[in-house]
Amino acid sequence: MEFPEGLKYSKEHEWVLVEDRVAIIGITEYAQQELGDIVYVELPEVGEKIVKDDAFGAVESVKAVSDIYAPVSGTVVEVNDTLPDSPETINDDPYGDGWMIKVEMSDRDDLKDLISAEEYAEYVEQQKGEGDEEEGGEEEE
Amino acid sequence: MVGFAGWEMPVQYRGVIEEHLAVRNQAGLFDVSHMGEVEVSGAGALHLCQMLTANDVSRLRIGQAQYNLLLNENGGTVDDIVVYRLETDRFLICVNAANTDKDFQWIREKSQGKADVQDTSSRYAQLALQGPLAEKVLQRLTSLSLAGIKPFHFSFGEVSGIRCLAARTGYTGEDGFELYCEPDRSEALWNSLMHAGSDAGLQAAGLGARDTLRLEKAFPLYGHELDDTTTPIEAGLEWVTKFSKDSFLGREALLKQKQEGAQRRLVGLELTEPGIARSDYPILKRGQPIGRVTSGTRSPTLGKSIALGYVGAQEAGVGNEVEVEIRGRRAGARIVPLPFYRREPTGKTSCHKEESDGVS
Incomplete structure (x- = not known):
C-alpha cells in the first residue's frame, strides 16, 4: 500500500498536501480500499468554511456511507468537480485525480496534529490488526 | 472479513x-x-410446518422447496425461510443465521412433542x-x-x-x-x-x-424489511400467505389486517436527486415524515440509487414523488414498481414489474 512521502496524514485517513496557505485534501489508499467501490461523493461548495475534526463531506460505497473529516480549518477555495460524475476516480487514483478539496487554512498550527507517511503507515498496520478482531456487522441474513 | x-x-x-x-x-x-438449518420430522411434521408458517407446505412434493415465513400470533415475521421436503414426514428448513436459535426454540416449543425438531446447522x-x-x-x-x-x-x-x-x-x-x-x-x-x-x-x-x-431483486432481508413486527401483508408478501389453508399462527390477525387494510406498505424508491438512501433514513412527503428506508444502495446493474422502505399505505402508490432525508439534506425520490431488476429469459437485464416471482 502506498503512502507518498511529502503528504501529511490524519488518523481519520485523509491526506493533506500543503502549498503555502492552501491545503489539498483527499482520502488515503487505505481508506479507499476499506470503503470498496465508491459510488457517491458529497463535497462542500467553494466559499464554505470547514472546521478541523468536523465532517466536511461524505463518501459512499455500495456498502456504507463514511464521513470525511477536515484535517485542518479554513475556507474551501476549490472543489474537484469531476468527482460527483466519476467517484470511482477516488478508488483509482486517491492521491492524484481523486483529490477532493483545496482549503485556505485559517491556522497553520493545525498541521502540527497531522502525522508523517511513516507514522501513518504504522498506524494503518495497527488498525488492520484491530480490524481483524472486530465484532461488527448487524446485517442479518 | x-x-x-x-x-x-x-x-x-x-x-x-x-x-x-x-x-x-x-x-x-x-x-x-452461516445460514442455519432446522429439521422437522415425524408423523406431526407436516402439521407443525403448516401451523407455524404462512405458505401451504402441503403443496410441496418430495424434492420441492418453498419460500415461506415463520409467523407469530400477531402475524409478525419470526423469520423468512426456505422449506425443503426431504421425505413425506421430513422437512429441512433453511433459516437466517442470526435467527437460528430463535427459530429453533420457537419451532421446538410449538411442536409440543408431536414432531422431532433438531438444529442441524452444524451438519x-x-x-x-x-x-x-x-x-x-x-x-x-x-x-x-x-x-x-x-x-x-x-x-x-x-x-x-x-x-x-x-x-x-x-x-x-x-x-x-x-x-x-x-x-x-x-x-x-x-x-x-x-x-x-x-x-x-x-x-x-x-x-x-x-x-x-x-x-435489486427486492428480496427482503430479515432485520431490514422484515422483523417480528412486520406482517407479510405490509411487506408485499401476501402471495406467500395462503389463507386457503386450514389454520396457522397469525391467520386471524392477518385476515383482519387484510380486510381493514395495512397501515404501512413496503415500497421501492428510486432517487431522482443525487445521494444514497440508507437504512433508517426518514421518508418525507411535503416535509412530513411518512416512513423510513429499510435498505438502500446504488444499483450496480441499473446505475441508479435505489431503496426499499415502509411508508403509510395512503402514500404507497407507484409514481408518488417523495423525499428521503439524507443526513440533514432532502433528496427527491419516486415510488417505483418492484422488483427494480428482473432477469429476462434471454439473459438481458430489465427492470419491468413482475407479478409473482418467488423469493428465495
Missing part, C-alpha cells in the same frame, strides 16, 4: 461491483454456510453458485441432470465426488443452485467449483454483492 452471528464472513473479494456484475452476466460463488455447509452460467459450470462436475431440476426443486447427488443437496434456488435474482454438503467437504467443493468455472468468468462473491443483488 467481518464478524456476523459468530461467523467470519467475507464482505468482498475483488470488489462488490465486479462480483455483482459477474453474477448478473456470468456466475458467482458465495459461501453461505451443513452451503455454497451458492449463481448466475446465467451456473448450470453450465455445475454440470461439468456432476452426473445429476441439472436441466431436469426446475426452479425451487432439488436433488441429491455427487458434485465432484462430494455428496450434496443441489437446489435450484438463490437470493440473487439469477438462475443458480444452492449446494448443501458436509462442512468438512465444503472447501474441496469450493475449489472444484472455482476451478470448473474459471474459463466461464466465475468469481468468488461476498456478502456485499449478495446484498446489492438481492436488493
Whole structure:
C-alpha cells in the first residue's frame, strides 16, 4: 500500500498536501480500499468554511456511507468537480485525480496534529490488526 | 472479513461491483454456510410446518422447496425461510443465521412433542453458485441432470465426488443452485467449483454483492424489511400467505389486517436527486415524515440509487414523488414498481414489474 512521502496524514485517513496557505485534501489508499467501490461523493461548495475534526463531506460505497473529516480549518477555495460524475476516480487514483478539496487554512498550527507517511503507515498496520478482531456487522441474513 | 452471528464472513473479494456484475452476466460463488438449518420430522411434521408458517407446505412434493415465513400470533415475521421436503414426514428448513436459535426454540416449543425438531446447522455447509452460467459450470462436475431440476426443486447427488443437496434456488435474482454438503467437504467443493468455472468468468462473491443483488431483486432481508413486527401483508408478501389453508399462527390477525387494510406498505424508491438512501433514513412527503428506508444502495446493474422502505399505505402508490432525508439534506425520490431488476429469459437485464416471482 502506498503512502507518498511529502503528504501529511490524519488518523481519520485523509491526506493533506500543503502549498503555502492552501491545503489539498483527499482520502488515503487505505481508506479507499476499506470503503470498496465508491459510488457517491458529497463535497462542500467553494466559499464554505470547514472546521478541523468536523465532517466536511461524505463518501459512499455500495456498502456504507463514511464521513470525511477536515484535517485542518479554513475556507474551501476549490472543489474537484469531476468527482460527483466519476467517484470511482477516488478508488483509482486517491492521491492524484481523486483529490477532493483545496482549503485556505485559517491556522497553520493545525498541521502540527497531522502525522508523517511513516507514522501513518504504522498506524494503518495497527488498525488492520484491530480490524481483524472486530465484532461488527448487524446485517442479518 | 467481518464478524456476523459468530461467523467470519467475507464482505468482498475483488470488489462488490465486479462480483455483482459477474453474477448478473456470468456466475458467482458465495459461501453461505452461516445460514442455519432446522429439521422437522415425524408423523406431526407436516402439521407443525403448516401451523407455524404462512405458505401451504402441503403443496410441496418430495424434492420441492418453498419460500415461506415463520409467523407469530400477531402475524409478525419470526423469520423468512426456505422449506425443503426431504421425505413425506421430513422437512429441512433453511433459516437466517442470526435467527437460528430463535427459530429453533420457537419451532421446538410449538411442536409440543408431536414432531422431532433438531438444529442441524452444524451438519451443513452451503455454497451458492449463481448466475446465467451456473448450470453450465455445475454440470461439468456432476452426473445429476441439472436441466431436469426446475426452479425451487432439488436433488441429491455427487458434485465432484462430494455428496450434496443441489437446489435450484438463490437470493440473487439469477438462475443458480444452492449446494448443501458436509462442512468438512465444503472447501474441496469450493475449489472444484472455482476451478470448473474459471474459463466461464466465475468469481468468488461476498456478502456485499449478495446484498446489492438481492436488493435489486427486492428480496427482503430479515432485520431490514422484515422483523417480528412486520406482517407479510405490509411487506408485499401476501402471495406467500395462503389463507386457503386450514389454520396457522397469525391467520386471524392477518385476515383482519387484510380486510381493514395495512397501515404501512413496503415500497421501492428510486432517487431522482443525487445521494444514497440508507437504512433508517426518514421518508418525507411535503416535509412530513411518512416512513423510513429499510435498505438502500446504488444499483450496480441499473446505475441508479435505489431503496426499499415502509411508508403509510395512503402514500404507497407507484409514481408518488417523495423525499428521503439524507443526513440533514432532502433528496427527491419516486415510488417505483418492484422488483427494480428482473432477469429476462434471454439473459438481458430489465427492470419491468413482475407479478409473482418467488423469493428465495
